[in-house]
Amino acid sequence: MATSTVGGRLAKLAGFAAAAMMLAVLGGISFTGRWPTDATLEHLTGDGIIALPAEQVAHVDIVASGKTVRLDHTGGGWAIGGAMLDPGIAKHIDTAIRFLNVSSPRRSLQPGEYDAAKIAEFRLDPPKLLVSLVARDGKTSSIAFGEPTPAENSQFVHLLGQPTIALLSRYVGVEWQMALDLAERVPAAAVNGKERPKLLFLPMSFATIWAVEIVQNGALTRFERDPAGDWFHHLPGHVHTPGGFVHKADPSVAPLLAAEFTALERASVEAVVAKHPDEATLAADGLEHPSAIMMMYARDSLGAVARVEFGNPTPDGFGRYARVRETDNLVSVPRYVAAHLDRLLEIAGVRS
Incomplete structure (x- = not known):
């Protein structure tokens, strides 16, 4: 009973602290008109599954639902169909590549740990999302993103050409899905020069x-x-x-x-x-x-x-x-x- 009471008091104190913090944040928003930034994921370090850094990527191809989107890396940033993307949007592409560079697999499944049925169950053939990084020297690294794990904190991925299936933190695939979503919402006229743009x-x-x-x-x-x-x-x-x-x-x-x-x-x-x-x-x-x-x-x-x-x-x-x-x-x-x-x-x- 005492443990339960102490736990309840701690939960209430945590709730009061969170409420006080939110009031402080709201006060800051009201005064400055700005929302504080968070850089928790900006300092990840580790050995990722693809070593190619963003500055060495010539273009990226993203395939999903039978459609392919190409993102070209120019000296001034990222472009789609010749139209430059706003820096605030382009940064998601850089971040997605960086996540591949620094995010280590939580676990790797060796060939004896999966079969063709499991590959289909993991939705890796065909994949939910296929990302190909094409380097400036022409070499291509492709990664297939499949279903999330039952715990929903990781995602099944396969680096094409490798025998293993990796369990990668889910935020990596989410960032690539976001990059695709952002690219698909670029005005059509900017992509093909024919249709009337709708911003x-x-x-x-x-x-x-x-x-x-x-x-x-x-x-x-x-x-x-x-x-x-x-x-x-x-x-x-x-x-x-x-x-x-x-x-x-x-x-x-x-x-x-x-x-x-x-x-x-x-x-x-x-x-x-x-x-x-x-x-x-x-x-x-x-x-x-x-x-x-x-x-x-x-x-x-x-x-x-x-x-x-x-x-x-x-x-x-x-x-x-x-x-x-x-x-x-x-x-x-x-x-x-x-x-x-x-x-x-x-x-x-x-x-x-």
Whole structure:
């Protein structure tokens, strides 16, 4: 009984500490308009499964669902179809390559530990995702990404030409999926020069996003996916412990949240007001201290992979000024885009 009481007190203290920390963070956001960065995964060191560094890669081919995307490495960064990618987007490609350089397999399966049936079960032939790094000397290193392990902390991968199957930390494959998602959302005209460009508001879809935070009126509301991938409102005031409570989305609410996120990822930009706006321009359009901020997190990311800010209404009243930090463009979007955030908060019951 005493142990249980002490454990409960410790959990409450941890909860109070976490709440105090979040209040401090919110205070910082309100004052500076900026969200703190996290570099936990920026200092990984180790022996990865591919030694080729990003600066020696000429281009990358990513194959998934029968489609191939080619990313060319130029002196100024990364490009697709001749169109340069924004630095905030291109960094995901560099990060994905670096993860291959420094992430050691958790375990390797030797040929006697698997057979053809297991290869199919691991979804390595054909793979869910095939990444090929082509070096400047023409040599190619290809890695197939398959299913996650039952514990969902690793993923089955196969370096083509090697006899072993490796269990690699899941965040490596997630980063490559994100790189593919970002590349596929580049305007079509930039890729083939024929179709009318449609500039999507968000640089990525919600396919690889596992948590979303909305900051509005000094309050933070967090949405997450449960183990099945369904969305739910993550209520504050409790502490997660190993072997503890696992969230399960409400089946009547999850589709409503998913619909709003889907609408957001399909939203397009009406106009690019300024590329790399200065502080005076941001202040004039209400983005020095944004009225609403949305942060998007990948499943294994502690830091936000995208930060979206909303400012003042446009003069005609039909739009809203906004900024996505990863592209660093000041844009105008239809008014209903910001309304999706309001709707998410209404569904969560934190706004009437």
